[in-house]
Amino acid sequence: MKKTPVLFASLLLSAILCVNCAVGQERAPLITKNFNASSISAVDAATSGGSLTVTGHTGSEAVVEVFVTPNTGRNNWSAERIRQTLEDNYILDIRVERGTLYAMAKPKSNFSGWSRSGLSIAFRISVPQKVSTHLRTSGGSIRISNLSGAQDFSTSGGSLTVSYVTGKVVGRTSGGSITLTDSGDEVDLKTSGGSITAKDCNGKINLTTSGGSLRMTNLSGNIQATTSGGSITADNVRGSLKTETSGGSIRLNDIAGSVESKTSGGSMTVVMRSVSEYLKLSNSGNLNLSLPAGAGYNLRVRADRIETSGLKDFSGSIDQKNIEGTVGRGGPEIDLRSSNRITLRFE
Numbered sequence: 648m649k650k651t652p653v654l655f656a657s658l659l660l661s662a663i664l665c666v667n668c669a670v671g672q673e674r675a676p677l678i679t680k681n682f683n684a685s686s687i688s689a690v691d692a693a694t695s696g697g698s699l700t701v702t703g704h705t706g707s708e709a710v711v712e713v714f715v716t717p718n719t720g721r722n723n724w725s726a727e728r729i730r731q732t733l734e735d736n737y738i739l740d741i742r743v744e745r746g747t748l749y750a751m752a753k754p755k756s757n758f759s760g761w762s763r764s765g766l767s768i769a770f771r772i773s774v775p776q777k778v779s780t781h782l783r784t785s786g787g788s789i790r791i792s793n794l795s796g797a798q799d800f801s802t803s804g805g806s807l808t809v810s811y812v813t814g815k816v817v818g819r820t821s822g823g824s825i826t827l828t829d830s831g832d833e834v835d836l837k838t839s840g841g842s843i844t845a846k847d848c849n850g851k852i853n854l855t856t857s858g859g860s861l862r863m864t865n866l867s868g869n870i871q872a873t874t875s876g877g878s879i880t881a882d883n884v885r886g887s888l889k890t891e892t893s894g895g896s897i898r899l900n901d902i903a904g905s906v907e908s909k910t911s912g913g914s915m916t917v918v919m920r921s922v923s924e925y926l927k928l929s930n931s932g933n934l935n936l937s938l939p940a941g942a943g944y945n946l947r948v949r950a951d952r953i954e955t956s957g958l959k960d961f962s963g964s965i966d967q968k969n970i971e972g973t974v975g976r977g978g979p980e981i982d983l984r985s986s987n988r989i990t991l992r993f994e
Contacts, residue, residue: 676712676771677729682743684709690772690780692750697769698787698805703776703794710773711741711750718765732766739768748774779814788823807836824859827852831868842877860895878913897930905979915985922979934985940993943975947982950989957993 687709692699696718715733717724733739740751752768769787779797782789788805791798791812798816800807806823809816812830824841827834831850836843842859845852849867860877863870867885878895881888881902889907890897896913899906903920907927914932921939928934938944940957948970955970963972974993983989 677715677726677733678711678713678739678741680711680741682709682711682748683707684775686743686746687748687774688778689747690750690774690778690782691747692770692772692780693783694752694768694770694787695754695784696765696786697752697767697784698789699769699782699784699800699802700771700790701780701782701794702771702773702792703778704773705776706773708773709743709748709775711748712771713739713741713750713752714769714771716767716769718767729766733768737766737768748772789818789820806841807838809834809836825854825856827854843872843874845872861890861892879908879910896932922981925980925982927980927982929984931986933987934983934989935992936983936990937992937994938981941975943973943978944981945973945977945979947971947980948989948991949983950985950987952988953991954988955991955993958991959993 684707690701697714715729736755738753738755740749742749750770750772776793777795780791780800782800784802784805786804787802789800789802790808791800792810795813797814798812801819802823804822805820807818807820807825809818809830810828813832815832816830816834818836820838820841822840823838825836825838825843827836827845827848829847831848833851834848835853837855838859840858841856843854843856844862845854845866846864851869852866854861854872856874856877858876859874861872861874861879863872863881863884865883869887870884872879872890874892874895876894877892879890879892879897881890881899883901886904888902888904891909892913894912895910897908897910897915899908899917901918901920905924908915910930912931915928915930916935917928918937919926919939928936950968952967953970960975961972
């Protein structure tokens, strides 16, 4: 990738000014400011259009880097032009006050030149691991990692990425995707239209999308995952799982615990390693369920047609459309409903 030479300019707002005008995505920070990390317990950051990235570390300094690019997408702007546009049309506030690191960027009240001279202003912030955050951006992505504490963040259209974060985590995006990895305790993430991927997490986890797919791998705890129209896939989930989609298919594999799952329009395939208290499945398509053989269950199954294999030691009533009774001495409640076919296997 071809890059133009690095340009150096004068100090701006008591910060180091340097711009690497690149054709690619990487651009050197326009501004870098350093603070004593020991005095910081919270981060409050906001920008009108750029991304926000907050990373925890164990160093003695907190660092705020500011990246500025023209909204027009033209990469031939000089460092001086970017600096002057920022100075003339925006308010930039980076400071530490009473334990909170503030990083704010917003247009001045009289600025209306978005199409001609608007800027995208992004922050990349390194702080102590044990901090709380309050992050807002109108259109950029938000990434937080290696943090512990209360995290509250939202974007009007960008993606959310959360990794190695513990504590109470609340994140919202109006349309971007969500990626959650190696995190836990109490997590509540929501998008109005993007997909959600969660992997290697534990705790109380609530995932909601209004239209995208849901993918969950290696989760444990109390899990709720809902989509209004996409598919749902889960592998190796332990604990309590409640999941629902209004239109997509559901595939749950290697699940141990209690499950409540529903789809209004797709098929459902579920493989249980073990059932603790209950298993409630409902859909309008075909339902395929595999249960461990040799365990006791209380069965209640309703469908247009039911097919079973490996069913032994059963007491109760059974026909092509209904099963009600106990397997062995009874056990967890197995409640299955489908307007099509249910295939129930004990293996």
